[in-house]
Amino acid sequence: MLEQWGIGRPSTYAPILSTIQDRDYVNKVRGFFQPTELGILVNDLLNQHFGDIVDIQFTAGMEDGLDDIAKKNRDWTSVVQNFYKPFDKDLEKAFEQVERVKLPVELTDETCPKCGKPLAIKTGRFGKFLACSGYPECKYTQSYQLKTGVKCPQCGGELVERMSKKKRPFYGCSNYPECNFATFHKPLPDPCPKCGGLLVQYLGRFPKCTKCEYKGKLKREHQDSGSPE
Ligand SMILES: [Zn+2]
Ligand SMILES: [Zn+2]
Ligand SMILES: [Zn+2]
Structure with a gap:
C-alpha cells in the first residue's frame, strides 16, 4: 500500500514496519500485523485531532512537495508554511482538548x-x-x-x-x-490420567500430555462441579 500510494521510499518501508512493532502499536501474529490496544488508541486519537495529517493524500502530497524543493521547482518556505499553519492550530487545540488517556489496567x-x-x-x-x-x-x-x-x-x-x-x-x-x-502451550493444573505427566492445552482446545501419547477431549466452557468422571 505504501508503494501504491507513493508514500516513503523502499529504503523507508522496513524502518516504518519495525518502528510500529517497537512501539507496540502492532504485533506480528503468524505473518500478519495485529493492532494492539495501544495502537488502536493512538490511531483513534491521531485521526480525531490530526485528521488532516494522518491522511494518505496529505502524506503523498508532502512527498511531492519535498521532491519539488529538491528539484528547486518550489520554495521550501511555502511548502512548510502550508503544512505548519494548520498543524500549529491542531496542536494547540489538541493540547486543550485531549485528556490524558490511560490504558485499561x-x-x-x-x-x-x-x-x-x-x-x-x-x-x-x-x-x-x-x-x-x-x-x-x-x-x-x-x-x-x-x-x-x-x-x-x-x-x-x-x-x-x-x-x-x-x-x-x-x-x-x-x-x-x-x-x-x-x-508454548498453556500448562494445565491436572496431571495426565495415564502417566501423571504434565498436560498442556494443545492448540488452545484440548489437553495433551507432554510425556506420553495421551490426548484429552475438547473441554467444555462451563463445567459443573461435583460430578466425578
Ligand atoms: Zn507496591
Ligand atoms: Zn524446572
Ligand atoms: Zn501422559
Whole structure:
C-alpha cells in the first residue's frame, strides 16, 4: 500500500514496519500485523485531532512537495508554511482538548513484595512488564512473569508465563536458567490420567500430555462441579 500510494521510499518501508512493532502499536501474529490496544488508541486519537495529517493524500502530497524543493521547482518556505499553519492550530487545540488517556489496567493475582498491592501488567517500550498498581506511590517493577500454579515436570519448580524476545508468550520454569523446561502451550493444573505427566492445552482446545501419547477431549466452557468422571 505504501508503494501504491507513493508514500516513503523502499529504503523507508522496513524502518516504518519495525518502528510500529517497537512501539507496540502492532504485533506480528503468524505473518500478519495485529493492532494492539495501544495502537488502536493512538490511531483513534491521531485521526480525531490530526485528521488532516494522518491522511494518505496529505502524506503523498508532502512527498511531492519535498521532491519539488529538491528539484528547486518550489520554495521550501511555502511548502512548510502550508503544512505548519494548520498543524500549529491542531496542536494547540489538541493540547486543550485531549485528556490524558490511560490504558485499561490489567491486574494480576500477584502482589507487590514492597507494599502488598496487586501487580498490574503494563506495556512499555520493550514490551510487557509487571508494575505495582500503587504507582506512583510505589515504584516497584519486575519483568513480565505470571505464575501458573502448575509444577515444572522436570524439577518441581513453578511454571511461569513469560514473553519471548519476539513478544510471543511462552511458559517456562521459574528455576531458569538452572532448569530449561519451556513450552508454548498453556500448562494445565491436572496431571495426565495415564502417566501423571504434565498436560498442556494443545492448540488452545484440548489437553495433551507432554510425556506420553495421551490426548484429552475438547473441554467444555462451563463445567459443573461435583460430578466425578
Ligand atoms: Zn507496591
Ligand atoms: Zn524446572
Ligand atoms: Zn501422559
